[in-house]
Amino acid sequence: MTPAELSRTVLRSVRGAVEEKELSVPVPERIVVRPPRRAGCGDYASNVALQLAKDAGRPAREIAEILRQRLVGSAGIARVEIAGPGFLNFTLGDGARSALVRDVLAAGARYGEREPGERPVDGPLPGDARGVIVAEALGRMTRAAGTGRPEESPPTPPGAAAELAGIVARLGADEARWALLRPAARDAVRLPARPVQREENPRFRVQYAYARTRALLRNARDLAFASEPGEVAPAGPRSGSATQSLATLLATYPATVEAAARHRAPDRMVRHLEATADAFVRWCEVCPPLPVGEQKPLAVHRARLALAEATGTVLANGLRLLGVSAPEYL
Numbered sequence: 001m002t003p004a005e006l007s008r009t010v011l012r013s014v015r016g017a018v019e020e021k022e023l024s025v026p027v028p029e030r031i032v033v034r035p036p037r038r039a040g041c042g043d044y045a046s047n048v049a050l051q052l053a054k055d056a057g058r059p060a061r062e063i064a065e066i067l068r069q070r071l072v073g074s075a076g077i078a079r080v081e082i083a084g085p086g087f088l089n090f091t092l093g094d095g096a097r098s099a100l101v102r103d104v105l106a107a108g109a110r111y112g113e114r115e116p117g118e119r120p121v122d123g124p125l126p127g128d129a130r131g132v133i134v135a136e137a138l139g140r141m142t143r144a145a146g147t148g149r150p151e152e153s154p155p156t157p158p159g160a161a162a163e164l165a166g167i168v169a170r171l172g173a174d175e176a177r178w179a180l181l182r183p184a185a186r187d188a189v190r191l192p193a194r195p196v197q198r199e200e201n202p203r204f205r206v207q208y209a210y211a212r213t214r215a216l217l218r219n220a221r222d223l224a225f226a227s228e229p230g231e232v233a234p235a236g237p238r239s240g241s242a243t244q245s246l247a248t249l250l251a252t253y254p255a256t257v258e259a260a261a262r263h264r265a266p267d268r269m270v271r272h273l274e275a276t277a278d279a280f281v282r283w284c285e286v287c288p289p290l291p292v293g294e295q296k297p298l299a300v301h302r303a304r305l306a307l308a309e310a311t312g313t314v315l316a317n318g319l320r321l322l323g324v325s326a327p328e329y330l
Contacts, residue, residue: 001076001096002103002251006044007031009077010088013070014048022066025055033090035248042081042089043096043244049086060086097247098303101229104250104310112254112317114146129164130189132156133180133323137266140321145261171195174324178203181322182270202274203324206315209277211330213312216289220305223290223297230303232287242283246311249276253314257321266322273318280311 001009010031017023028051036045049064056063064086071080071088076099079091104111156164167176175195182202183189197204220226232243253272260268289304291297316326 001092002100003033003044003255005076006033006090006092007046009074010046010048010067010071013067013074014052016070017066023052023056023063025052028052035252036089041083042079042091043248044090044092045083046088046090047086049082049088053086064088095231097243097307098229098231100247100251101303101306101310104313105227105229105306108313109317109320111313112257113144114254114258127157128160129167130180132160132164133177134264134266137177137181137269137322138261138264140323141257141261141266141269144321145258147258147261167191174207175201175203177323178270181266184267185265197330202270204330205281206273206277206319207325207327208330209280210312210315210319210326211328212284213280213308213315214328216305216308217312219290220297220301225297225302225305227306227309228299228302229306230299232300232303232307239286242279242286243307246276246279246283246307249279250310250314253318256318269318269322273315273322276311276314276318280308280315284308 007030010033011028014023014025014031015027018025018027028048031046031048033044033046036042049067050060052063053060061082064082067088068080068082071077071090076093076096077090078093081089081091083089107113164176167180170176171179171192172195175192179191180189192201195201199205199208217227249272253276256268256272260266287304289301289308291301319326
């Protein structure tokens with residue numbers, strides 16, 4: 001179950017409570033679910049009960065209990081709990097992660113994309129090198145998010161084109177784009193003196209993580225086995241936490257595309273890819289996707305390989321939106 005599917009499930013519970021007179025509130029257009037801020041509080045959380053409390057004239061925890069009873073037993077949801085002043089915490093069912101991986105692999109390059117909108121959307125004017133790169137990235141993200149049809153890009157001012165050419169000549173196209181897109185709009189750009197192919201470089205870490213997913217698939221072919229979505233069977237708290245962190249980042253990728261386009265903030269995509277790459281490397285340390293030594297490939301290895309392949313899909317899709325290459329070898 002993806003966050004979007006969970007959001008629709010919670011919305012149906014609100015609508016049902018209103019129709020059956022358990023609640024007297026306007027039904028919201030959408031309900032936001034996010035990963036909980038603290039570990040151990042389920043897979044996702046929503047503050048919908050707190051949002052409805054004022055209109056309902058009732059305590060938020062009372063509203064949360066009404067919704068909890070409606071949501072218990074819903075397909076894909078293993079447990080619903082109430083926390084704090086009225087947050088709903090959701091723990092997904094055992095098959096949720098394998099279903100997510102299957103969805104990512106089925107969508108492939110289209111994962112995270114929606115049908116394009118028809119309303120023209122004005123993009124930022126490229127006044128300098130940063131503006132040129134941001135405008136290009138937002139054009140791709142707007143189309144992917146389906147939030148509108150970007151107008152034809154305005155011509156690049158000669159000064160901006162010359163500035164960008166100089167940066168690319170010094171850093172290379174990928175490093176130049178990453179350095180210009182990574183800061184938030186309110187932050188200044190700090191260009192590195194030179195590109196560094198090491199772990200301290202976030203752009204390198206993301207490209208390295210993608211290349212590693214491709215290497216795992218090649219190595220698996222050499223061992224005569226392929227990926228197959230399933231349960232990765234975490235052996236303990238550390239592996240379970242690493243798996244959930246990675247799965248959450250894959251599940252929230254479509255929402256990141258939409259948010260980056262809506263807020264005109266490609267830096268959101270940059271941060272999401274960096275978090276995904278780092279989570280993937282940590283996960284590989286505790287959940288090796290390939291058998292070790294003389295061990296034969298098992299179902300758990302096929303499931304882990306599928307999760308690695310889905311991670312590569314998300315990293316490649318995000319890099320493409322940023323205009324940064326996804327090399328299979330590094």
